[in-house]
Amino acid sequence: MEVEGKAGKPSGKRRKTCCIAVIGSLVGIVILMVILAFTVFKSKRPVTSYDNLSIEDLDVSLDIAKVKVYLNVTLGVDISIHNPNKVGFKYQNSTALLNYRGDLVGELPLLAGDITAGGTEHLNLTLTVMADRLLSSSNIFSDVTSGVLPFNTFVKLSGKVKILFFKIHADTSSSCDFNIYISNRTIGDQQCKYKTKF
Template sequence: MTSPNPRKRCAVIVCLTVTAVIVLLVLLIVILGFTVYKPKHPVTTVNSVSVADLDLSLDLTSGVKLNISLDAGINVRNPNRVGFKYSDSTAYLRYRGKDVGEAPIAAGRVGARSSTDMNITLTVIADRLVSDRNFFSDAASGTLPFESFIKLDGKVRILFSFHVTAYATCDLQIHVFNRSVSQKCHYKTKL
């Protein structure tokens, strides 16, 4: 019986060692990707809403004149260890379920484990608001009920790209006589 060639035996050992190291590295990267670097939901919060402009008058010749603009301060927090990149979005203002105003939100990026503040102005489209049959009774009572809706779609890239979405909705009560706003917000995230 002849013994195997020492060079072949050494080559087999080196090949098996290199394969084992590669498998362990891939396994380590996958474990880190799904534990430490697991994608988390970004959180969008509405910090403040104020009345920027509120003009409501009734003219017998031209009808109802209405101009409402709301300023909103928004914060987007990214809890991930990598950046969150979001696409162009829109914030909507709704009155009794109907879209009556909007504001564009430009695409952007939030760095790893950081947050960014932005200000938007929601402008009401008067024709849509005045055409609602409840508007005049709400205006006469002194409180207009609105809802704001913000949705940010984006991606985080951890080994692969993961699509994430953050929502923020707020129930707003605009008090016509003193031009103040009360709000109650709800936040939802989705992966």
């Protein structure tokens, strides 16, 4: 009986040792994951920036007798979205907006996409003014006669950055105010603001 008891003790010790080793390994893995999540894989905000804003088409004519304006504007907007994270940023469908004095006068759908870790996505957009919306503005005639048209473009991308087992929601947006000078068909007084948040 004593021999069996002595033989049984080492197997109990082995079980305890194995349990301690497994628990220790799990704790170590959790600690390592937490450290990685707050250092190497710490989530960073995607950054949006305007690379270029240009006039692709501009046709303007005035009917002074009828106090009417005929206007066609098409803009080329080049935007970059940089993902500084060590993992990919997946963004949803969105819309690029073109505004005139606070009113929406043009829009372009943006399809969902992925930006690789540390990568940059370049979006080359073409925004065309919806003439009926623009010409309904009470300011359009005076702006055209003054030779300056004030516009704003706005792009917002919403998506997720996956850090280990967690998905973190992120928004990046850009808003750019500018003037179109009709006489020399140029863009000036450009002021852009960028915003990102989790």
